[in-house]
Amino acid sequence: MSHREFNVIVTIQNKSFINDPEGETIYHDLILKNQYKNIKSVRTAKVLKLVVNAKNPLEARSSVKKMCEDLRIFNPIVSDCQINLLCDNNN
Amino acid sequence: MEILTSSELNYLKKKLNREPNLLEKEIVGAQWSEHCSYKSSKKYIKLLSKKGDRIIKGPGYDAGIIDIDNGDVITIHIESHNHPSAVEPYGGAATGVGGIIRDIISMGTMPIALLNALRFGHINSPFASNEIKTSIRTNNELHSASKWLLKNVVRGIADYGNCIGIPTVGGEIEFDESFTNYCLVDVAAIGFGKRKNLIKNIIQEDDILILAGSSTGRDGIHGASFASKELAVENRSAVQIPDPFMEKLLMEVTKEAIEANILKAVKDLGGGGLSCCLSETSANLNKGFDIDLGQVPLKYNDMAPEEIMISESQERMLYITNKDKLKSFAKILEKYEVPFAVIGTVKNHKNLVINKNGKTIANMPSHLIAYAPLLNRNGKKPKYIDDLRVKEISVTPPHDLNKTLLNMLANPTIASKNWIFQQFDHEIGLRTIVKPGITDCAVIKLNNNKFLAAKLDGNSKLCYHDPYQGTLTCLSEARANLISAGAHPIGIVDHLQFGNPENPEIFWSFKKSIEALIDFSNFNKIPVVGGKVSFYNETKIGPIKPSPVIGMLGLIKGMVGVSQIRPSPEDTLYIIGITSDNMGGSEYYEFLRGVKGGRVPPLDLQTDLNNSRIVLKIIKEQLISCSHDCSKGGLAIALAEMAISSNCGLNIDLDKLPNTCERLDFLLFAETPSRFIIGTKNEEKLENEFAKCKNLKYSKIGKVMNTGDNITFMAKDKKIINLEMKNAKRYYENISSIMKNQ
Numbered sequence: 001m002s003h004r005e006f007n008v009i010v011t012i013q014n015k016s017f018i019n020d021p022e023g024e025t026i027y028h029d030l031i032l033k034n035q036y037k038n039i040k041s042v043r044t045a046k047v048l049k050l051v052v053n054a055k056n057p058l059e060a061r062s063s064v065k066k067m068c069e070d071l072r073i074f075n076p077i078v079s080d081c082q083i084n085l086l087c088d089n090n091n
Numbered sequence: 092m093e094i095l096t097s098s099e100l101n102y103l104k105k106k107l108n109r110e111p112n113l114l115e116k117e118i119v120g121a122q123w124s125e126h127c128s129y130k131s132s133k134k135y136i137k138l139l140s141k142k143g144d145r146i147i148k149g150p151g152y153d154a155g156i157i158d159i160d161n162g163d164v165i166t167i168h169i170e171s172h173n174h175p176s177a178v179e180p181y182g183g184a185a186t187g188v189g190g191i192i193r194d195i196i197s198m199g200t201m202p203i204a205l206l207n208a209l210r211f212g213h214i215n216s217p218f219a220s221n222e223i224k225t226s227i228r229t230n231n232e233l234h235s236a237s238k239w240l241l242k243n244v245v246r247g248i249a250d251y252g253n254c255i256g257i258p259t260v261g262g263e264i265e266f267d268e269s270f271t272n273y274c275l276v277d278v279a280a281i282g283f284g285k286r287k288n289l290i291k292n293i294i295q296e297d298d299i300l301i302l303a304g305s306s307t308g309r310d311g312i313h314g315a316s317f318a319s320k321e322l323a324v325e326n327r328s329a330v331q332i333p334d335p336f337m338e339k340l341l342m343e344v345t346k347e348a349i350e351a352n353i354l355k356a357v358k359d360l361g362g363g364g365l366s367c368c369l370s371e372t373s374a375n376l377n378k379g380f381d382i383d384l385g386q387v388p389l390k391y392n393d394m395a396p397e398e399i400m401i402s403e404s405q406e407r408m409l410y411i412t413n414k415d416k417l418k419s420f421a422k423i424l425e426k427y428e429v430p431f432a433v434i435g436t437v438k439n440h441k442n443l444v445i446n447k448n449g450k451t452i453a454n455m456p457s458h459l460i461a462y463a464p465l466l467n468r469n470g471k472k473p474k475y476i477d478d479l480r481v482k483e484i485s486v487t488p489p490h491d492l493n494k495t496l497l498n499m500l501a502n503p504t505i506a507s508k509n510w511i512f513q514q515f516d517h518e519i520g521l522r523t524i525v526k527p528g529i530t531d532c533a534v535i536k537l538n539n540n541k542f543l544a545a546k547l548d549g550n551s552k553l554c555y556h557d558p559y560q561g562t563l564t565c566l567s568e569a570r571a572n573l574i575s576a577g578a579h580p581i582g583i584v585d586h587l588q589f590g591n592p593e594n595p596e597i598f599w600s601f602k603k604s605i606e607a608l609i610d611f612s613n614f615n616k617i618p619v620v621g622g623k624v625s626f627y628n629e630t631k632i633g634p635i636k637p638s639p640v641i642g643m644l645g646l647i648k649g650m651v652g653v654s655q656i657r658p659s660p661e662d663t664l665y666i667i668g669i670t671s672d673n674m675g676g677s678e679y680y681e682f683l684r685g686v687k688g689g690r691v692p693p694l695d696l697q698t699d700l701n702n703s704r705i706v707l708k709i710i711k712e713q714l715i716s717c718s719h720d721c722s723k724g725g726l727a728i729a730l731a732e733m734a735i736s737s738n739c740g741l742n743i744d745l746d747k748l749p750n751t752c753e754r755l756d757f758l759l760f761a762e763t764p765s766r767f768i769i770g771t772k773n774e775e776k777l778e779n780e781f782a783k784c785k786n787l788k789y790s791k792i793g794k795v796m797n798t799g800d801n802i803t804f805m806a807k808d809k810k811i812i813n814l815e816m817k818n819a820k821r822y823y824e825n826i827s828s829i830m831k832n833q
Contacts, residue, residue: 017309021334077178
């Protein structure tokens with residue numbers, strides 16, 4: 001089976017029970033001050049958009065996961081790391 | 092994890108005369124953790140000499156206070172954030188800086204400088220001994236963490252200090268296998284203020300307690316007891332997230348409120364959260380508090396009372412003022428948009444009473460909470476100490492001393508720390524007189540033509556071989572660093588870091604370290620103004636080596652005689668002090684030759700004092716142009732550092748050196764304490780001065796050459812070392828090369 005390109009989105013954010021001062025600052029000092037009262041909370045995250053060569057979606061995802069762990073792209077003690085396949089480039 | 096030991100629980104029950112509820116147990120558990128209560132170490136810390144003409148407050152407070160005349164005061168404190176940094180280096184190191192800054196603010200002074208002392212496992216170095224290289228290869232996974240920890244700890248410290256606008260002016264770093272997959276992160280902060288503005292800490296019934304800053308969340312729950320246990324994976328949620336901008340606002344609020352004379356008492360929230368902050372303040376000020384827990388601003392509405400009381404959410408401060416001034420204080424807090432809440436009132440009873448929804452949910456005497464029952468720990472001399480001392484060591488003399496010196500220069504413990512301090516804003520605030528690396532210590536401008544010198548020093552390898560002599564050597568080195576800049580020492584802070592104190596061998600080392608502090612401080616009449624003890628520093632491969640870190644402050648009056656390590660061309664170089672061939676614990680043995688053992692160089696307190704005095708005198712009389720202490724890496728490293736800093740070559744004649752060494756490599760790299768290298772163009776006057784000192788060992792050892800010349804060492808008329816400057820510099824920048832690709 002030949003390799004194809006996959007768009008992979010990696011989202012790294014503080015775990016839900018860990019503070020996010022940046023998100024809080026955006027919420028209080030920007031959003032609420034400008035009267036967007038319907039917005040109830042903000043959490044910030046770091047997003048990496050990767051184009052990955054792989055045989056299949058499973059391999060694309062697992063190779064990105066391995067890379068993130070090997071290179072300490074995130075600290076599993078503080079952050080959650082979500083890996084999503086955006087779409088198949090050949091489709 | 093049990094909150095209290097069974098004997099502590101029984102003691103608590105007996106004192107309360109009833110069964111404590113869960114909340115009460117949690118409050119007491121946080122306060123009685125080793126981290127907050129000093130239950131193993133307090134008996135020994137009390138023996139330290141705290142008396143001195145300049146000391147306003149010594150150990151036992153958020154920070155020590157030193158009078159520096161003209162109504163000015165200096166505050167200093169040191170703390171570590173080892174456990175949090177080992178699992179989340181960025182946040183752990185940054186919140187460590189945050190905590191120490193709040194300690195300085197709590198005294199009524201403003202922080203003007205930060206320092207740090209860091210310890211990591213080996214970072215990959217091609218120049219290390221084969222033993223170290225093999226260890227790095229075989230435990231690659233554990234070792235790969237060292238660079239990650241170093242990078243993120245430095246970034247955490249830099250980001251926090253840089254964001255808040257306090258310069259990080261100096262530091263110290265050591266790499267050793269005992270810190271593999273772990274790290275020691277010690278940070279010290281120096282504050283400056285007016286004696287009249289110090290917080291009085293006198294409160295009366297009906298005064299108001301205000302909690303200000305970040306709201307209370309679930310971060311750092313069980314942080315204090317986490318720091319008091321060996322590192323275990325399940326504890327790893329105890330991490331804290333830094334918010335330097337909130338800290339900056341708290342600083343501004345406190346400053347303005349002090350100037351308006353609003354604050355009666357201030358205390359920061361650190362380890363143990365509200366539990367420790369409220370019980371300690373209540374006990375210290377001898378008043379009771381009625382607290383309404385329902386008023387504490389929360390991140391999550393469903394937090395249980397136990398969680399609220401022991402949460403270690405960062406950037407929070409407790410202020411106490413009276414009813415009349417509450418309005419003006421609220422105005423200041425609102426101006427800076429700092430969230431706050433009135434959480435209780437001061438009472439004449441002496442209890443900490445916690446209420447929620449109109450019900451009392453905890454009620455205990457504050458003294459009972461704040462003063463844990465102290466422990467009698469046993470100490471036993473570790474067998475390894477005698478084994479190492481008498482061990483037969485055969486190390487063949489190196490064939491190529493040029494290469495040996497280059498490899499020593501590349502040793503990360505010795506090499507240039509440029510890569511690290513380039514990340515720190517060391518000049519913000521405009522008080523930094525000399526940049527890091529120019530003198531042996533940081534020099535900060537105060538006012539009235541006064542300057543403060545500060546330095547942190549540690550040496551885990553020596554302290555492992557002999558905790559008493561090792562600690563003395565750290566103290567001597569810290570003083571030598573201040574003296575080299577022309578400062579008069581005025582106070583010591585200590586941070587004693589050891590493994591599990593329940594192990595009698597570790598506790599013995601701790602006691603020896605304290606003994607050294609007591610002896611040095613009494614002999615030299617330099618008081619200890621503050622300190623901290625950190626136990627349970629254990630890694631997967633065992634306890635850390637004993638790692639006391641010593642901080643020392645010195646005062647310089649008038650800019651005349653601030654000395655630098657950088658010599659100028661044509662300077663004549665002298666050495667003060669005798670070099671002996673005790674190589675135990677030296678960087679030469681451990682890093683380069685992969686050998687442990689041997690005798691540690693002994694330190695003679697009288698010689699150490701005499702040598703320091705003469706150096707300070709000749710600096711003050713402006714007889715010398717440069718001075719540098721001889722410490723890690725010994726004479727050859729000290730001289731090479733001087734050459735590199737000035738870009739000038741040196742010509743050194745080793746035959747002239749006062750020494751008892753049988754071998755050239757020992758002479759070059761022995762770490763005998765109490766030695767200084769000085770440069771002068773006033774040979775005659777200097778030698779006249781030396782002649783007045785009885786028993787002073789010194790000699791003229793060589794000359795500074797011109798820019799671009801080689802670093803040359805001669806022995807028996809032969810060039811035994813002849814290094815090109817650019818080669819020396821390349822090896823000396825090894826940390827930058829290692830970290831470049833990280």
